[in-house]
Amino acid sequence: MRRLLLxxxxxxxxxxxxxxxxxxxxxxxxxxxxxxxxxxxMEEAYNQEFGVVQHISVFQRxxxxxWAYAFTQEWPSPSQKHQISYTIPILRPDGGSAxxxxxALNYRYQLLGAEEEPLWFSPRVSLYAPTGxxxxxxxxxxxxxxxxxxxxxxxxxAFVTHWNAGGSLTRADNGFGKTATTRSIKGGVSGIWLLAPxxxxxxxxxxxxxxxxxxxxxxxxxxxxxxxxxxxGAINFASGLxxxxxxxxxxGVGKSSGQRDLLLYLSFEHPFRTDxxxx
Numbered sequence: 001m002r003r004l005l006l007x008x009x010x011x012x013x014x015x016x017x018x019x020x021x022x023x024x025x026x027x028x029x030x031x032x033x034x035x036x037x038x039x040x041x042m043e044e045a046y047n048q049e050f051g052v053v054q055h056i057s058v059f060q061r062x063x064x065x066x067w068a069y070a071f072t073q074e075w076p077s078p079s080q081k082h083q084i085s086y087t088i089p090i091l092r093p094d095g096g097s098a099x100x101x102x103x104a105l106n107y108r109y110q111l112l113g114a115e116e117e118p119l120w121f122s123p124r125v126s127l128y129a130p131t132g133x134x135x136x137x138x139x140x141x142x143x144x145x146x147x148x149x150x151x152x153x154x155x156x157x158a159f160v161t162h163w164n165a166g167g168s169l170t171r172a173d174n175g176f177g178k179t180a181t182t183r184s185i186k187g188g189v190s191g192i193w194l195l196a197p198x199x200x201x202x203x204x205x206x207x208x209x210x211x212x213x214x215x216x217x218x219x220x221x222x223x224x225x226x227x228x229x230x231x232x233g234a235i236n237f238a239s240g241l242x243x244x245x246x247x248x249x250x251x252g253v254g255k256s257s258g259q260r261d262l263l264l265y266l267s268f269e270h271p272f273r274t275d276x277x278x279x
Contacts, residue, residue: 039204043164045110045112047082047108054072056073060263070087080110083108101138104126121150124150148165161192166185167184167185199232228249229251230246230263
């Protein structure tokens with residue numbers, strides 16, 4: 001694990017240097033765009049700016065060999081006040097085969113926050129379609145709605161913290177004809193140290209309590225407690241494209257003790273139109 005972390009640190013540092021070389025001569029002296037809206041397990045409260053789209057891939061693998069991949073695409077609609085996105089998960093749970101999980105459609109409203117302000121707040125609502133195979137362990141078997149309340153606060157130019165809280169209701173199916181409404185709650189906090197605009201060290205802590213249906217149709221409860229140290233770097237191009245790779249090691253604590261995962265992150269963020277007011 002330590003060797004992987006050192007290797008990624010070297011790669012991210014090199015990537016930052018390469019990105020700086022991509023700048024045009026007349027813009028080389030400008031500060032590199034900092035990394036933002038690129039947490040791994042947490043949700044940062046920064047909506048997409050006008051004319052900018054983000055493509056996010058997250059891959060997480062357990063030491064037992066199961067894995068989950070999620071692709072998310074975020075769009076301003078049409079401005080930073082309103083953001084729509086969708087998430088498509090591909091899962092391979094323990095004892096199951098790989099396939100699509102429950103797809104989510106998300107909407108976020110930028111209630112607080114603007115450029116140079118330290119406090120941001122963007123409540124989100126998500127709808128989940130039962131596209132995953134419940135018998136293979138890839139879905140809940142029914143639709144779900146989720147509310148989330150991400151808050152981001154910059155303590156200084158070098159340290160940013162993020163806070164999440166939320167919950168969901170799911171019309172679950174156990175795969176044997178039994179259905180019921182299940183509930184979940186989730187919260188988390190993270191601290192990000194901006195060693196440089198294009199290289200950050202981060203620690204995320206996430207806790208959740210959730211219900212699921214047993215084969216008899218009864219509700220059962222589970223919990224998850226994870227602390228995840230990681231790093232992320234950025235490659236900035238003169239075209240406006242920012243590429244952010246990242247790596248983290250989620251570690252289970254408390255009742256989740258023994259969990260040891262590997263998480264890989266990759267984001268592409270770029271403009272797709274220009275703001276008429278800028279001309």
